[in-house]
Amino acid sequence: MRPPPVLCRRLPRRVFSSVTPLRYSSTAAESAPAYEECDVVVVGGGPVGLALAGALNSSKAVQESLRITLVEAGDLDKIRNWQLPPEKYSNRVSSLTNASHAFLQEIGAWNYVQHERTCPVENMEVWDGISDARINFNASEMATTTPQTHHKGMARLTENLNLQRGLLHFLEKAPGVDLIHQTKVTSINRESDGPGAWPVVDLDNGRRLRARLLVGADGFNSPVRAYAQIPSFGWSYDTQGIVATLIHRPRGAYEGSNTTAYQRFLPTGPIAFLPLSPTVSSLVWSTKPDIAKALQASDTFVLVCMINAAFRLPQLSLQYLYDRIFEAQAKGTPLTAEQVQEEILWREKSHAIDQHSARSTSSTLAPVGIPPADSELFPSLVTSIQDGTVASFPLRFNHTESYLGEGAGARTVLVGDAAHTTHPLAGQGLNLGLGDVECLAKCIESAVLSGNDVGSYTALQPYARERYLINHTMMAAVDKLHKMYTTDFEPVVWARSTGLEVVNELDSLKAAIMMTAGGSGSHKSSSAELSGWGAVAKGVEALSSAAQVARASGGGIGGIVGTGVQSLVKRMTSERH
Numbered sequence: 001m002r003p004p005p006v007l008c009r010r011l012p013r014r015v016f017s018s019v020t021p022l023r024y025s026s027t028a029a030e031s032a033p034a035y036e037e038c039d040v041v042v043v044g045g046g047p048v049g050l051a052l053a054g055a056l057n058s059s060k061a062v063q064e065s066l067r068i069t070l071v072e073a074g075d076l077d078k079i080r081n082w083q084l085p086p087e088k089y090s091n092r093v094s095s096l097t098n099a100s101h102a103f104l105q106e107i108g109a110w111n112y113v114q115h116e117r118t119c120p121v122e123n124m125e126v127w128d129g130i131s132d133a134r135i136n137f138n139a140s141e142m143a144t145t146t147p148q149t150h151h152k153g154m155a156r157l158t159e160n161l162n163l164q165r166g167l168l169h170f171l172e173k174a175p176g177v178d179l180i181h182q183t184k185v186t187s188i189n190r191e192s193d194g195p196g197a198w199p200v201v202d203l204d205n206g207r208r209l210r211a212r213l214l215v216g217a218d219g220f221n222s223p224v225r226a227y228a229q230i231p232s233f234g235w236s237y238d239t240q241g242i243v244a245t246l247i248h249r250p251r252g253a254y255e256g257s258n259t260t261a262y263q264r265f266l267p268t269g270p271i272a273f274l275p276l277s278p279t280v281s282s283l284v285w286s287t288k289p290d291i292a293k294a295l296q297a298s299d300t301f302v303l304v305c306m307i308n309a310a311f312r313l314p315q316l317s318l319q320y321l322y323d324r325i326f327e328a329q330a331k332g333t334p335l336t337a338e339q340v341q342e343e344i345l346w347r348e349k350s351h352a353i354d355q356h357s358a359r360s361t362s363s364t365l366a367p368v369g370i371p372p373a374d375s376e377l378f379p380s381l382v383t384s385i386q387d388g389t390v391a392s393f394p395l396r397f398n399h400t401e402s403y404l405g406e407g408a409g410a411r412t413v414l415v416g417d418a419a420h421t422t423h424p425l426a427g428q429g430l431n432l433g434l435g436d437v438e439c440l441a442k443c444i445e446s447a448v449l450s451g452n453d454v455g456s457y458t459a460l461q462p463y464a465r466e467r468y469l470i471n472h473t474m475m476a477a478v479d480k481l482h483k484m485y486t487t488d489f490e491p492v493v494w495a496r497s498t499g500l501e502v503v504n505e506l507d508s509l510k511a512a513i514m515m516t517a518g519g520s521g522s523h524k525s526s527s528a529e530l531s532g533w534g535a536v537a538k539g540v541e542a543l544s545s546a547a548q549v550a551r552a553s554g555g556g557i558g559g560i561v562g563t564g565v566q567s568l569v570k571r572m573t574s575e576r577h
Helices: 013-019 047-057 060-065 076-080 098-107 139-145 160-172 223-228 289-297 300-310 315-330 337-350 429-450 457-485 490-504 507-519 526-553 557-576
Strands: 022-025 036-043 068-071 093-097 118-121 123-128 134-138 155-159 177-180 185-190 199-203 208-216 232-248 260-266 269-277 280-287 382-385 391-400 412-414
Touching: 036 047, 036 199, 047 060, 047 068, 047 098, 047 160, 047 177, 047 429, 060 429, 068 208, 076 160, 093 098, 093 160, 093 269, 093 429, 098 155, 098 429, 118 269, 123 490, 134 139, 134 490, 155 160, 155 269, 185 223, 208 223, 223 412, 232 269, 232 289, 280 289, 280 300, 289 300, 289 315, 300 315, 300 337, 300 382, 315 337, 391 457, 412 457, 429 457, 457 490
Parallel strands: 022 177, 036 068, 036 208, 068 177, 123 260, 208 412
Antiparallel strands: 093 155, 118 155, 123 134, 185 199, 199 208, 232 280, 232 382, 232 391, 260 269, 269 280
């Protein structure tokens, strides 16, 4: 008969919190008891996992009552000591909504983020790559509707590493957090088969953590989700994301600062230009896998030319350029930057694009003097790409059927990418994760204050009930937008273009969209988030359905799709009221 497990003696909670402010442990051998009892074990040291540890520790009640342990396989020292010259930026950037920004400020973590490496988004230009129908958002429109917000801009862009490093420095000042890094989770098992059994996390350094509550912040391939046997559903998009750090000229004195985000929806996927500094911006380009592969295999300056063209040339010419690149690479004689630029200039002439306008890739606009009338409609011309920043990754949709483990997987909860993965076109992936963290931290704090078991299903149910529907509504809206814009079918193009132009003319409607996208500065207004994005999702679905009817019937496009546009406007207007 196997002897019963030996439990390590639990330190008094107040003593533990005061004598162990933050401990880094690596894979070096160390003596450890059979079990180390922990109240909350967070697996995953990304921004979401670190934010959860910080949020929990920011509560005095939680800090005095619970032992919090975070486990990360990577080397967090590298992130904690990460440093780049002021003119250099990493290639993974996130857009933090005002709600996410306010949450990080509330728990005290934002003070540790390097603010000069962040940039506010004060304007957005979004347009259709086929019809050129356009919508623009301005922070001043939102400010007139939400005077209580004290955040500058609609969102704030920051490198993921800058945020992650700030959270680590914040946790260094946090008592009661045991941070274990350079250590992999080898297995997760239940301590026994009886009801109420706790999960036991085995680490590759020999330590065993017995968790009252096990949190999976461990990404798409989550070991915690696998242990809890929580199924998920989703699919891979037929698109690949390309990221890079772009270098460009500064905007002129009459053009304003580089605080405008640009996004053009092409049939192959959206391309986005996100400002980081006066002369540096970040690229997020979603496109077909074969195009992504060909662009990455090209000379860097060929990619520069194609990025500038992707924001300016009609889709017909872009597809011609893709085909030329494919053919040249297949023959083993890749195109040079000069050859690509020559092709682009010829295509511009064929489309009668004025070479002195901001739409021309040959424009040599000086940073002084009066710019052309369309200079605000297009991003600055890219001149080069920071070395080593071009990368790509697959895009997918995935959502678990539940955020809470039950039965044999009880006492587990999922947050962030472990629970949901969405297309990056709306920049909401990290924001959804931070919304999860804020809600879950409040549920745990509430359980502590009321004397409940923080790992019980009852204590965690409010988190799942609130966040699941919000996240799914947002993800469904983004997925439908992606499907609506990755087609050149004429009725669909007409429907989405008309809807975009109608919304652009209604300032109150645009303000409502910005507010429901997190512009109000609070994750707590979950009902507003849900209703706003629900209206967007239903409106987009109505347009999509109308276009499908038009395709099937072969006629009546104007009346049928017009009804879909009216549906979108009515829903958004009613939600706004």
